[in-house]
Amino acid sequence: MSLPNDDNMSPHAQLSSHFFGDLLDSVIADVASECHRIARLGLDRNLDEEEEELRLSAQARAMVADSSNSGETTSKYVVDIFGQTHPPVATEIFDCMNCGRSIVAGRFAPHLEKCMGKGRKARLKVTRSSTAAQNRYSRGSPSSTYSYSNSTSMNRLSNGAPGVAGEEYSNGSFEEL
Amino acid sequence: MSTRNPSYTNPKSCKHLADYKLRHRLNGFNSLQEHLKTTPAGKSSVSQSQTKIPRCGFCDGYRERLYLCLICSSVSCSSHTLLHSQSENGHDIAVDVERSELYCVLCCDQVYDPDFDRTVMLKHIMDLPPNRSGVADEEGAVRRSSKRRRLVSGLEFDSKKSKQMVSMRDRRAKSCYPWGLRGLNNLGSTCFMNSVLQALLHAPPFRNYFLSDQHNHEVCRKRSSDRLCLPCDIDVIFSAVFSGDRLPYSPAQFLYSWWQHSTNLASYEQQDAHEFFISVLDGIHEKEGKARSPSIDNGDCQCIAHRVFSGLLRSDVTCMCCGFTSTTYDPCIDISVNLDTPNCSPTGLANKSVKPNENTGISTLVGCLDLFTKPEKLGSDQKFFCENCQERQDSVKQMSIKRLPSVLCLHIKRFEHSPARKMSRKIDRYLQFPFGLDMNPYLSSSVVRNRFGNRIFAFEGDDLDTSAEYEIFAVVTHSGMLDSGHYVTYLRLTNQWYKCDDAWITEVDEGVVRASQCYMLFYVQKTLYYKANEDLSCQPISSRRDPFVPIAGCC
Numbered sequence: 001m002s003l004p005n006d007d008n009m010s011p012h013a014q015l016s017s018h019f020f021g022d023l024l025d026s027v028i029a030d031v032a033s034e035c036h037r038i039a040r041l042g043l044d045r046n047l048d049e050e051e052e053e054l055r056l057s058a059q060a061r062a063m064v065a066d067s068s069n070s071g072e073t074t075s076k077y078v079v080d081i082f083g084q085t086h087p088p089v090a091t092e093i094f095d096c097m098n099c100g101r102s103i104v105a106g107r108f109a110p111h112l113e114k115c116m117g118k119g120r121k122a123r124l125k126v127t128r129s130s131t132a133a134q135n136r137y138s139r140g141s142p143s144s145t146y147s148y149s150n151s152t153s154m155n156r157l158s159n160g161a162p163g164v165a166g167e168e169y170s171n172g173s174f175e176e177l
Numbered sequence: 178m179s180t181r182n183p184s185y186t187n188p189k190s191c192k193h194l195a196d197y198k199l200r201h202r203l204n205g206f207n208s209l210q211e212h213l214k215t216t217p218a219g220k221s222s223v224s225q226s227q228t229k230i231p232r233c234g235f236c237d238g239y240r241e242r243l244y245l246c247l248i249c250s251s252v253s254c255s256s257h258t259l260l261h262s263q264s265e266n267g268h269d270i271a272v273d274v275e276r277s278e279l280y281c282v283l284c285c286d287q288v289y290d291p292d293f294d295r296t297v298m299l300k301h302i303m304d305l306p307p308n309r310s311g312v313a314d315e316e317g318a319v320r321r322s323s324k325r326r327r328l329v330s331g332l333e334f335d336s337k338k339s340k341q342m343v344s345m346r347d348r349r350a351k352s353c354y355p356w357g358l359r360g361l362n363n364l365g366s367t368c369f370m371n372s373v374l375q376a377l378l379h380a381p382p383f384r385n386y387f388l389s390d391q392h393n394h395e396v397c398r399k400r401s402s403d404r405l406c407l408p409c410d411i412d413v414i415f416s417a418v419f420s421g422d423r424l425p426y427s428p429a430q431f432l433y434s435w436w437q438h439s440t441n442l443a444s445y446e447q448q449d450a451h452e453f454f455i456s457v458l459d460g461i462h463e464k465e466g467k468a469r470s471p472s473i474d475n476g477d478c479q480c481i482a483h484r485v486f487s488g489l490l491r492s493d494v495t496c497m498c499c500g501f502t503s504t505t506y507d508p509c510i511d512i513s514v515n516l517d518t519p520n521c522s523p524t525g526l527a528n529k530s531v532k533p534n535e536n537t538g539i540s541t542l543v544g545c546l547d548l549f550t551k552p553e554k555l556g557s558d559q560k561f562f563c564e565n566c567q568e569r570q571d572s573v574k575q576m577s578i579k580r581l582p583s584v585l586c587l588h589i590k591r592f593e594h595s596p597a598r599k600m601s602r603k604i605d606r607y608l609q610f611p612f613g614l615d616m617n618p619y620l621s622s623s624v625v626r627n628r629f630g631n632r633i634f635a636f637e638g639d640d641l642d643t644s645a646e647y648e649i650f651a652v653v654t655h656s657g658m659l660d661s662g663h664y665v666t667y668l669r670l671t672n673q674w675y676k677c678d679d680a681w682i683t684e685v686d687e688g689v690v691r692a693s694q695c696y697m698l699f700y701v702q703k704t705l706y707y708k709a710n711e712d713l714s715c716q717p718i719s720s721r722r723d724p725f726v727p728i729a730g731c732c
């Protein structure tokens with residue numbers, strides 16, 4: 001690779017620009033060689049399939065955006081696939097396994113929480129810290145199941161960037177129904 | 178359908194390379210071997226002399242790409258290789274000095290040969306610190322993969338058996354919809370539970386296990402005095418959901434016993450679907466794993482939770498000074514990935530830098546997985562103690578998947594946590610995910626091969642017996658805010674998508690699913706997916722032939 005203005009440059013600058021040019025050439029050759037190998041050995045990804053999936057997703061998003069503008073998707077269900085309709089709060093009644101009282105299905109979880117003494121006050125903020133979240137997974141037992149999080153994120157966390165600590169979703173779907 | 182295997186078939190060599198090998202066998206390769214040099218990062222080159230820079234024999238140039246003749250060891254630059262082969266008859270095959278790649282002078286092309294790559298890799302392994310190259314340390318891999326084979330066939334057996342069981346259980350059903358579709362009542366903010374249950378109920382190998390009565394609640398209750406058995410409660414749900422009854426089912430008993438099981442969990446209102454998923458599998462393992470194989474660790478546990486969901490992750494930390502690699506394996510029940518940031522997509526490895534999403538700027542699952550397996554330089558605060566150098570060194574860490582599970586659960590970390598402000602925030606960004614997912618690029622064999630320049634070489638654990646191609650079957654989505662929101666599951670049964678929104682089951686277009694805000698993605702191995710579809714569609718479901726009669730006209 002020859003850079004322009006070779007003649008106007010000091011010998012030192014010439015040398016370093018040559019050096020840089022050589023280095024660049026070498027890196028380009030490296031990448032070309034690597035790609036050639038990948039392609040010849042059939043190790044490249046199936047980009048066609050990936051692109052097709054991307055295209056379908058983009059299309060779907062455009063379609064959904066369109067229909068939500070016309071106010072279609074936000075509408076409530078009329079019937080389910082079986083032709084049934086359901087009340088916002090499930091009305092089935094059964095006996096609580098803990099105290100034996102009759103409870104409406106849609107109110108069972110809040111009842112059970114009180115009934116089993118897991119009152120709202122028992123909700124400890126501490127359990128949301130990262131160590132608690134981890135203890136929850138590992139429970140100190142080697143045979144216990146756990147979920148894997150790439151420790152990359154841990155590193156990021158220690159660097160003060162967004163990470164995994166104590167993240168959880170909560171849901172209050174009830175209000176939404 | 179293209180099924181690309183992580184290990185390749187040997188490429189066809191050109192006539193000239195074939196001729197060369199016929200005449201000279203491996204002599205050229207072998208004598209070259211001692212001159213091969215590799216960097217700790219895995220790049221190989223040829224260095225004939227410590228002191229002299231190689232130069233072209235014709236023009237004395239050293240700055241162009243140089244090639245070493247495999248027959249006479251003379252060096253020519255790219256412009257003069259042809260001249261050399263013309264002056265010396267038959268000197269057609271040369272080696273790229275800087276990259277140790279074969280080059281055919283007559284074809285003007287880089288060519289590939291398994292014996293040559295083997296030569297390079299063997300030298301590479303010799304140069305690396307003993308036994309810990311991260312390449313070939315695997316006796317265990319062989320043992321494991323044969324175990325795996327047994328396991329897979331076990332699941333197939335389940336499927337056959339379950340087909341019979343399923344049809345027996347379904348006698349009452351007159352549904353014209355695939356089987357096991359039943360709404361679950363919201364018991365008061367319990368959509369976190371319902372959403373995950375729907376995915377579990379339709380995870381093919383998991384479903385087969387319960388439908389073939391391998392954990393029958395009646396049998397179990399008779400046998401054991403312990404009244405708390407989570408698998409039993411799951412079995413009860415399976416019976417209910419596959420009974421053909423269409424009224425929404427209330428998984429109250431299940432909630433009750435799960436709650437008892439998970440004594441240290443916070444209030445249900447704070448419950449996260451992913452944590453719930455983990456705790457359910459944990460509960461199954463506790464009951465089943467201990468009964469079956471009390472001493473074995475998670476990686477080989479034969480409980481149904483681990484048989485279906487457990488994979489093995491590999492983590493390599495490589496010393497940047499000497500190339501020593503320390504490898505550890507960790508079982509995992511799912512993989513949590515960070516949302517990749519669009520616009521600064523990972524570059525580097527040639528085959529990974531060509532990402533279609535680079536210009537569209539949306540996050541993709543493939544991008545997240547690339548990020549997951551990307552080599553990462555460890556910071557100076559966490560220097561790695563290299564056993565070979567006997568001191569702390571800079572290092573590179575890289576994750577890969579040693580063994581894939583039958584059902585792959587991917588969890589998207591949609592959180593941003595600021596420790597400074599003690600605040601969590603949900604990232605509401607859209608993440609594109611494919612219906613068909615190829616996990617080959619993330620397998621240890623692919624990742625390690627790539628690290629060593631993709632040489633044709635039997636890298637450890639080229640697991641040929643398990644497929645890395647997956648099909649999606651369930652998507653758990655979350656809408657709304659961090660502390661108030663709603664979980665909904667989309668299920669894919671016999672290639673139709675159904676929305677499971679607590680009590681409501683509706684049919685949806687696949688576009689709705691593609692556009693949804695995914696939180697957990699459930700993929701199943703392609704072969705198991707197709708088998709499951711067969712199982713579902715060949716059921717004596719109804720007198721009608723078409724299982725997909727539109728809603729209005731149905732029954």
Ligand SMILES: [Zn+2]
Pocket residue numbers: 096097098099100101111112115
């Ligand atoms: Zn009660």
Ligand SMILES: [Zn+2]
Pocket residue numbers: 233234235236237238253254255256257
């Ligand atoms: Zn020359």
Ligand SMILES: [Zn+2]
Pocket residue numbers: 246247248249250251261265268
């Ligand atoms: Zn020669």
Ligand SMILES: [Zn+2]
Pocket residue numbers: 191192193194281282283284285
């Ligand atoms: Zn040729």
Ligand SMILES: [Zn+2]
Pocket residue numbers: 392393394397398406407408409410
């Ligand atoms: Zn049981």
Ligand SMILES: [Zn+2]
Pocket residue numbers: 462463465466475478479480481482483
């Ligand atoms: Zn287990």
Ligand SMILES: [Zn+2]
Pocket residue numbers: 496497498499500501563564565566567570
């Ligand atoms: Zn070292």
